[in-house]
Amino acid sequence: MGEFDLIKRYFKRPARHAALGVGDDCALLQPSVGCQLAISSDMLVQGRHFFADVDPFKLGHKALAVNLSDLAACGAKPLAFTLALSLPEVNESWLAAFSAGLLALADAHQCELIGGDTTGGPLNICITVFGEVPVVQGQSQALLRNGAKAGDDLYVSGTVGDARLALDVLLGKLMVPDAVLTTARTRLETPTPRVALGLALRGVASSAIDVSDGLLGDLAHILELSHTGATVWADETIQLIAAYAYSTRARGQFHLDFSATQWRTLALAGGDDYELLFTAPPQQRDAVAAAALRSQTPVHRIGQMDATPGLRVLDAQGHLLPDNFASFDHFA
Template identity: 70%
Template sequence: MGEFDLIERFFKRPARQATVGIGDDCAILQPRPGTQLAISSDMLVEGRHFLSTVNPRHLGHKALAVNLSDLAACGAKPLAFTLALALPRADEAWLGPFSEGLLALADEHGCELIGGDTTQGPLNICITVFGEVPVVNGRSQALLRSGAQAGDDLYVSGTLGDARLALEVFRGTVSVPAPVFDAARLRLEAPTPRVALGQALRGVATSAIDVSDGLLGDLGHVLKQSGVGATVDADIATELIAARAVFTGSEAIKSLEIDQSQWRRWALTGGDDYELLFTAPTAARDAVASAARTSQTLITRIGQIDAAPGVRLIDRNGQTVDNCFLSFDHFL
């Protein structure tokens, strides 16, 4: 099967939102009046971002999900995406479920595949996604990292740390019951982009970012861009590891031989969560709750924004927790 046969069979679809889609040298998008384009690219490299044993359907889903998560963090509505795909070989048994997972998520969010490239080489997936945000009275409604203000509440969507738990099971550093691992593995391999929540937070949140490299690391980007600091309740964040909810008694938790410091580290720095971390004024708590209901997304208030720079961690009793945590860095 040649390159163009591969594209025709697994990825080519009729153009819908694009003026010109797959089949020409360039795709052409026409933004709607009163909107701006939001654009993001992410690359997934085998051995760095995913294991060779991953279900290809899940991989197709995740490849687009991580890009949709960026759009969600900007409050953007997905429009279209391009796919650059390097493959060791044209394996139909792999391409079938990969394209199914990719295009199923694309259809769920009305996001059209409009072009890209394929080549032979080590497995590498690069997607560029395009979304739109409204402009109201000359002002963009995009959520940015730079708007957090002292006194704002700090929120996170969904759960934290389960993807890191799955990775540690793969590495052999911990062992958990099969149902716990299966659920955590799904969070690692097929995350849920919070697209509806991002759009619902337009005009409500003062800043936002998606949690890809760990809660504290990504929070640091917001604080730097906004020129503020934060206090985070480490215990509340740690309770957001969904795997812990399976074990209702302290003895059951202890049976996993995972101490509190490990749980805390995974929640605060684990990465691959693809949840939204955002800030909003205290006066907007009802509006934030409404956004959560509208998007059917769990949100949790985990702290507040401070005028003083830096991140301060506290426990449920307000006592200081030593902040010795490092988040993921591709080059460290």
């Protein structure tokens, strides 16, 4: 099967929202009147971002999900995406499953594939996603990293730490019962992009970022650009790990006997969660709750922004914890 046959069979679809989609030298995309384009790219590399034996349907889902998560963190509505795909071989069953997972999530968010490239080489997936954000009276409604203020509440959506738990189990660093791994592995391989929450937080949140490399590491980007500090309640945050319930009491015939440091590391430095970490003024608490309800996404207050620079992580007794929760860095 040649390159163009491959594209036609697995990835070409009629353009629905784009002015011109797959099949020409360039796609043509027309954002709505009064909107800015939001653009982001992410690359997934075998051995770095996913295991060689991962389910290709789930890999297709995740490849787009991590990009949609960036749009969510910006409060942008998804429009379209391009796909650059390097393949070691043409495996038709793999391509069928991968494209099915990719396009199922694309359809769920009305985000169409409009172009890209394929080539031979090590398995490498690069997606560029396009979204739109309204401009109201000359002001962009995009959620950015630089808007946090001292006194703002700090929130995170959903659950954190389970993806890292699954990764550590698969790497042989931890052992958990199969039922726990199944739940955690779902979070690792098929994350949920919080697009609906991002849209609902426009005009409510003062800053936002998605949690990809680790909660504290990603929070540091907000601190840097907003010129603020933050206090994070570590032991509130570890309760957001779906598997944490097994550490507090036996469930059936097993429980998870991890140390407090292990749990905190999972929650605060885990990464691959693709939840939204955001700030909002205290007077917006009702609006945050309404946004969570409207988007059907749980959110939790896990700290506050401070005027004093730097990051402080406290335990349940209010004691300062050591600063040893290093997040993922590709080049560290």
